[in-house]
Amino acid sequence: MNKSTLNIDGRIVDYISGETILEAARRAGIYTIPTLCHLKDTKPTGSCRVCVVEVEGWRTLAPACATAAAAGMVIKTESERVTAARKMVIELLLASGNHNCLICEANGECELQALAYRYNVPAPSFAFPPETPYHLEDNKNLIRRDLSKCIMCGRCVRACKERQVNNAISIGYRGSHNKIVTMADSSYGDSDCVFCGECVQACPVGALVALKSVGLGRPWETTKVRTTCPYCGVGCQQLLHVRNGKIIKVTGAEDGAPNKGRLCVKGRFGYDFIYSPDRLTTPLIKSGDGFREASWDEALDLVAGKIKEIVAKHGPDACAGISCARSINEDSYQMQKLFRVAIGTNNIDHCARICHAPTVAGLAASFGSGAMTNSFADFAKAKMFYITGSNMTEAHPVAATFVKNAVRNGAQLIVADPRRVKLAEFADIYAPIKVGSDVAFINGLMHVLITENLYDKDYVERCCTGFEALKAKVMEYPPERAAAIAGVSVDMLKEVARRLASVKPAILIYTLGITEHTCGVHNVMSCANLQMLLGNVGFECGGVNPIRGQNNVQGACDMGALPNVYPGYQRVEDPAARAKFEAAWGVKLPEKNGLMIPQMIEGLTTGTIKFLYVFGENLANAEPDIRHAEHCLASAEFLVCNDIFPTETTRFADVIFPAAAWSEDDGTFASSERRVSRVRKVSEPPGQAKPNWWIFKELAKRLGHDWTSNNGQEIWDNEVSHLAPILAGIKYSRIEEDGLQWPVPDLEHPGTCVMHQEGCFTCGQGRFMALDWTPPAEVPDKDYPMVLSTGRRLFHYHTRTQTGRCLGLNDLLSEETADISPADAARLGVKTGEPVRVKSRRGEVKVKARVTEEVPPGLVWMSFHFREGNANWLTNPVFDPISQTAELKACAVQIEKA
Numbered sequence: 001m002n003k004s005t006l007n008i009d010g011r012i013v014d015y016i017s018g019e020t021i022l023e024a025a026r027r028a029g030i031y032t033i034p035t036l037c038h039l040k041d042t043k044p045t046g047s048c049r050v051c052v053v054e055v056e057g058w059r060t061l062a063p064a065c066a067t068a069a070a071a072g073m074v075i076k077t078e079s080e081r082v083t084a085a086r087k088m089v090i091e092l093l094l095a096s097g098n099h100n101c102l103i104c105e106a107n108g109e110c111e112l113q114a115l116a117y118r119y120n121v122p123a124p125s126f127a128f129p130p131e132t133p134y135h136l137e138d139n140k141n142l143i144r145r146d147l148s149k150c151i152m153c154g155r156c157v158r159a160c161k162e163r164q165v166n167n168a169i170s171i172g173y174r175g176s177h178n179k180i181v182t183m184a185d186s187s188y189g190d191s192d193c194v195f196c197g198e199c200v201q202a203c204p205v206g207a208l209v210a211l212k213s214v215g216l217g218r219p220w221e222t223t224k225v226r227t228t229c230p231y232c233g234v235g236c237q238q239l240l241h242v243r244n245g246k247i248i249k250v251t252g253a254e255d256g257a258p259n260k261g262r263l264c265v266k267g268r269f270g271y272d273f274i275y276s277p278d279r280l281t282t283p284l285i286k287s288g289d290g291f292r293e294a295s296w297d298e299a300l301d302l303v304a305g306k307i308k309e310i311v312a313k314h315g316p317d318a319c320a321g322i323s324c325a326r327s328i329n330e331d332s333y334q335m336q337k338l339f340r341v342a343i344g345t346n347n348i349d350h351c352a353r354i355c356h357a358p359t360v361a362g363l364a365a366s367f368g369s370g371a372m373t374n375s376f377a378d379f380a381k382a383k384m385f386y387i388t389g390s391n392m393t394e395a396h397p398v399a400a401t402f403v404k405n406a407v408r409n410g411a412q413l414i415v416a417d418p419r420r421v422k423l424a425e426f427a428d429i430y431a432p433i434k435v436g437s438d439v440a441f442i443n444g445l446m447h448v449l450i451t452e453n454l455y456d457k458d459y460v461e462r463c464c465t466g467f468e469a470l471k472a473k474v475m476e477y478p479p480e481r482a483a484a485i486a487g488v489s490v491d492m493l494k495e496v497a498r499r500l501a502s503v504k505p506a507i508l509i510y511t512l513g514i515t516e517h518t519c520g521v522h523n524v525m526s527c528a529n530l531q532m533l534l535g536n537v538g539f540e541c542g543g544v545n546p547i548r549g550q551n552n553v554q555g556a557c558d559m560g561a562l563p564n565v566y567p568g569y570q571r572v573e574d575p576a577a578r579a580k581f582e583a584a585w586g587v588k589l590p591e592k593n594g595l596m597i598p599q600m601i602e603g604l605t606t607g608t609i610k611f612l613y614v615f616g617e618n619l620a621n622a623e624p625d626i627r628h629a630e631h632c633l634a635s636a637e638f639l640v641c642n643d644i645f646p647t648e649t650t651r652f653a654d655v656i657f658p659a660a661a662w663s664e665d666d667g668t669f670a671s672s673e674r675r676v677s678r679v680r681k682v683s684e685p686p687g688q689a690k691p692n693w694w695i696f697k698e699l700a701k702r703l704g705h706d707w708t709s710n711n712g713q714e715i716w717d718n719e720v721s722h723l724a725p726i727l728a729g730i731k732y733s734r735i736e737e738d739g740l741q742w743p744v745p746d747l748e749h750p751g752t753c754v755m756h757q758e759g760c761f762t763c764g765q766g767r768f769m770a771l772d773w774t775p776p777a778e779v780p781d782k783d784y785p786m787v788l789s790t791g792r793r794l795f796h797y798h799t800r801t802q803t804g805r806c807l808g809l810n811d812l813l814s815e816e817t818a819d820i821s822p823a824d825a826a827r828l829g830v831k832t833g834e835p836v837r838v839k840s841r842r843g844e845v846k847v848k849a850r851v852t853e854e855v856p857p858g859l860v861w862m863s864f865h866f867r868e869g870n871a872n873w874l875t876n877p878v879f880d881p882i883s884q885t886a887e888l889k890a891c892a893v894q895i896e897k898a
Contacts (some may be wrong), residue, residue: 006073008211015069016158020044022051024066025077025690032077034086034115036093036204037153038065042162048153050089050115052487061085083119090121099205105144106206108219112151113205139188141808142195142269147179150207156180156199163202163262163405164397165426168193180207193810194794196397197268201251201261212269212807219453225738226253228669228677229267230326230662233548234258234376234399235671235739236267240663242682247271247663257738258376260671264397266632266797273805274683278645280658281687291656296688299655302725304702306638306654307343310610316344316590321598323350323561324616324642324692325553326798327659328667328679330712331692332552332559333567333720335615338696340584342703346594347573347609350561351617351723352553353597357883358515359546360557362524368533368763370569371554373543373755374507375673375741380405382541384499384506385413387436388527389513391890393422393793396511396547403509412503414496416441417513418789418852419861429496432856435787435890436517440773441493442483442526446474446533448497450870455501456535463759466768473770485773500534501644505542512549512791516888518777520880525769532766537757548672549792555670558727558742559720563594567726584723587705591790597886598877601632610637615692616659618800620648621867624875624886625842642692645801648867658689663708665691667712668735670742674752676730677739687783776890777878780858784840784892786824788860788874791889796865804865816869817850818895819861825851828897835898838862840874840891846898860893 003014008025009032015024022044025033037048042824046066052062056074061082064075076082093112101107137145153170157180160169168191172181182191200208200791222241229236237256241249250271252261283299284291294302310318321339323332332350339348352360361372367373379402392400400423407426408412415424416431416438424430433441449455450471460467483490500506508531514523521867526545528537536542548554560567571576572593582589595603601623603609623629633639633652641653644661664685670676685691693715697707709715713732721727729744729751756762780787793812796803818838820830830836832851837844838860847862847869855861862871876891 004071006069006071006075008075009077016022019069019730020065021053021062021073021075024069025064026305030077033064034118035065036111036115036151037155039155039158041260042158045154048089048093048151049515050083051087052085053077054082059305071141086115087119087121090115090119091100093151094121094123097150098146098485104149104206105209105214109798110206111204117769121590125846137187138211140195140811142201142265143188143197144190144209144211148205149205150180151182151205152178153204155202155204156208159198159202162199162408164401164410166194166196169199172784179793183563194397194497195265195269196263197265198262210249210269212272216235216248218240220732222248225680225682226256226678227663227680227682228551228671229263230551230802231264231266231270232396233551233553233672234396235551235669235673235675235677236263236398238263238267240271240682245683246275247682252531256822258671258675259398262398262401265795265809267398267801269799269808270803270806272807273802274644274661274663276645276805278805279686279689280644280646280656281689282658283688284656286654296690299657300698301703303655304699307611307699307703310638311343317347317594318602318609319343319345319613320347320595321349321613322597322600322615322617322619323348323556325351326662327552327616327692328665328712329552329555329559329670329676329720330667330715331615331696332556332561332695333715334442334696336560336567337585338700340589341587342700342705344590346563346590346592347600349563349597349600350556350559350593351550351597351622352557352562353884354516354622354886354888355512355549356515356546357522357551357885358520358880360562361883362521363528363544363546365521366528366767366769367537367756367761369755370557371528371674371755372539372545372547372672374545375535375753376402378507378541379403379754382406382507383411384503385411385509385528386416386500386506386550387413387423387509388416389523390509390511390547391417391419391421391791392509392511394549395549395792399547399792401453406795412499414499416496416850418856418859429492429493429499431486431488431496434485435859436519436776436791437486437773438514438523439519439526439771440477440482440485441488442530442772443477443498443771444479444486444493445500446470446530447477447482447531448479448494449501449794452498454498455533456504459535463538463761464616464766464768465772469770470529470533472769473772477773496564500530504534505536505539506534507541507545507590508536508544509545509547511547515546516879517890518878518887519774520885521882522769524772528766529768530773532768537761538754538759538767542755543754546672550669552669554672554674555668555676558670558724563596566723567720568726570724580710581723594732597880598884598886601629604632605635611640612636612638613640614649615642616651618649618798620649620652621800621864621870621872624872624877624888626870626872628842628877630652642695643801644689645802645805657695658685658687659695660685660689660691665712668716668739671739674738676727676735676742678732678735694805713790776894777887778841778876778890786858786860786893786895788838788840788862788891788893789889790862790864790871790875793865799865800867816845816847816862816866818847819850819852819855820895821855822851822853823857823860824850824895828895830897834897836897838874838893838895840876841877842895843873845869845871845873860895
């Protein structure tokens with residue numbers, strides 16, 4: 001690194017080649033240079049001129065944010081000349097707009113106001129124009145835009161274009177008429193803005209504000225509490241702005257890992273569901289066709305008594321529990337402990353079964369660990385991406401921003417997906433593979449890599465086993481066969497393989513487009529095969545990187561809310577592991593693996609499961625073939641739910657426990673990158689609602705077990721970290737700011753950013769798996785000629801329990817659509833917004849059509865966010881034989897104009 005020195009206000013300061021004066025000063029701890037237009041990690045513009053400094057020998061003042069540091073410079077940051085220039089800039093900016101600080105929402109955190117105070121700039125000499133062309137604009141209950149306050153610093157534009165890379169706003173017009181504009185100078189609401197709110201956070205004045213927070217409190221009346229976002233598996237760090245025990249605004253934690261201040265629309269604006277008047281506030285017991293309120297003692301005694309009765313009559317394996325991937329780790333730990341210790345069964349599972357169970361099984365078989373190998377920090381630095389089965393810009397928007405940043409900086413991007421997802425616009429190659437063709441396509445890629453001698457022979461020989469069997473299998477998939485199955489050209493398949501081999505390491509990212517198939521485990525193993533063949537595992541900016549769908553899927557797995565492992569992935573069928581937990585918990589533990597969710601649900605109809613405890617999951621919306629799921633739930637002898645709202649599932653419950661929600665209890669989440677981060681309490685649960693870990697503890701007490709831990713920290717520090725070696729070095733005191741990425745084997749360990757380094761896999765050597773392609777269980781025919789695939793949409797998550805109860809988000813998306821191609825729309829005589837009926841062998845829904853080039857002919861794409869148009873009325877209840885994950889990504893349907 002080339003270092004030299006310069007002189008700033010008499011101090012000798014090192015600078016790094018390429019740094020600006022401002023960057024060198026701030027790295028040295030000198031903060032006397034003010035800024036307005038400067039935005040960290042974006043290109044400097046020098047437009048506001050408030051950062052000017054005096055450089056000895058220079059005729060004019062230099063903007064520190066845009067002037068490169070040079071050896072020998074002598075700089076004064078606050079000379080009389082500099083101060084006079086800054087005061088003039090501030091006065092002109094104040095005069096250029098409607099800056100009435102007394103009633104401005106930004107009063108107290110406005111950077112222009114702070115500079116006026118610092119430099120004692122009085123009321124402007126130049127009056128604000130009496131008639132302004134600017135207007136006040138309230139957008140979708142989320143963002144207020146008041147261009148009369150805009151100082152044209154351009155920070156919002158750079159936040160949109162350079163940080164989020166959404167390209168929704170720019171600087172329009174010229175001279176005195178220039179202003180910030182969206183597409184066609186429309187409102188935000190009528191533009192292609194995705195409402196991430198990055199512009200709001202970047203705005204230094206009151207021109208852009210979060211509309212939901214207007215009038216709820218001044219900055220000096222609020223406290224900022226750092227926590228972890230309750231939505232996807234990226235684990236973004238947030239600052240909750242709290243007044244009187246209530247969240248009034250959310251911003252990104254600027255230096256927090258992994259998001260570095262960035263948030264998406266849900267993370268920034270999806271916080272107020274916890275204040276909905278529909279929250280459950282008291283225990284409920286079924287009475288006739290409805291429910292009656294009950295005390296905690298009555299409800300807990302009833303449930304505990306029912307457990308005792310069923311265990312005595314049918315044995316502990318007649319009971320089953322489903323934990324929650326959205327609640328804190330400590331809750332899932334406590335629930336699996338309740339079932340194993342107090343009830344005596346391993347029948348405990350959670351919704352990873354619906355989404356990422358193939359990841360856990362597939363990567364564990366290939367690498368020895370079923371987790372994401374690398375870190376989100378690698379995304380911005382990577383030089384090559386292979387992204388498959390992942391609509392990142394909607395399902396994991398913040399992670400996608402770092403991919404887009406890397407592409408803007410020269411990285412190559414290959415996207416393989418049946419839909420032309422947003423990231424395809426940034427791709428060097430977009431491969432429109434058919435639904436369910438992943439194994440064949442990847443086998444074809446590996447055929448090219450092997451036959452053209454493009455694979456990493458040294459890595460394969462040193463670090464992997466099973467190569468000859470893999471080679472023999474992929475030789476059965478020459479490019480011609482693989483391309484035909486995948487529905488792409490031979491030339492494209494070969495080009496993808498050659499591109500992947502041309503850059504090392506390359507990073508592979510996938511989500512549920514890989515896992516939610518009857519061949520989901522094989523799809524995951526294929527991804528592992530490809531990356532091992534290329535020699536990309538164990539290196540920064542490489543590896544296999546599944547991004548979890550829900551915020552704590554990783555954590556619920558880590559906590560042992562699975563039928564085959566204890567906390568820390570210690571197998572229940574391993575006598576040594578079982579003996580360890582028996583000693584810790586003081587009980588004899590069951591020796592065999594428990595049931596998975598599909599087996600539990602089916603067991604309700606066969607009578608093998610008499611008691612089902614559902615914690616925080618809406619099975620009647622999330623399971624494939626909703627009618628069948630509801631039939632099973634209705635067959636339950638006794639059903640208990642912990643939840644924060646009434647849901648389609650709680651309708652079937654015999655007892656409902658009102659639970660604390662996110663931000664109403666202290667605990668931890670574990671993100672996709674294995675980062676364990678703090679979740680902090682800022683609000684009291686409504687009514688009599690209680691923390692979930694407390695509910696499980698009280699039930700255990702009634703079943704004869706007195707547990708000593710009395711809060712999340714005690715559960716983690718005194719139990720979890722002692723029992724799970726991969727988490728041994730994580731204590732609450734070590735994750736007050738950024739979390740730690742497991743494995744963290746001891747208290748001195750800094751965490752693991754990259755797994756399987758130096759070719760040392762958790763299982764020793766990486767294992768190649770020779771795999772055959774199998775088609776989806778249900779393929780199109782004359783009666784059902786189209787393929788339905790499903791996924792998430794940007795503006796929603798779970799409408800019943802989260803985003804649907806947040807002000808503004810339903811304004812962005814209020815109902816489900818069936819996304820179809822222009823060719824299919826023309827054939828049906830349908831336009832966007834017109835109703836269509838989508839049918840499968842299991843049911844039908846009536847929704848509006850959305851005609852889009854994203855979808856190829858023959859494909860219908862839908863989500864599961866809205867009850868009436870839920871794709872799961874149609875999806876097929878067939879499962880991966882290894883992971884028991886449903887094939888939610890493929891079934892046969894017909895569609896007609898309604």
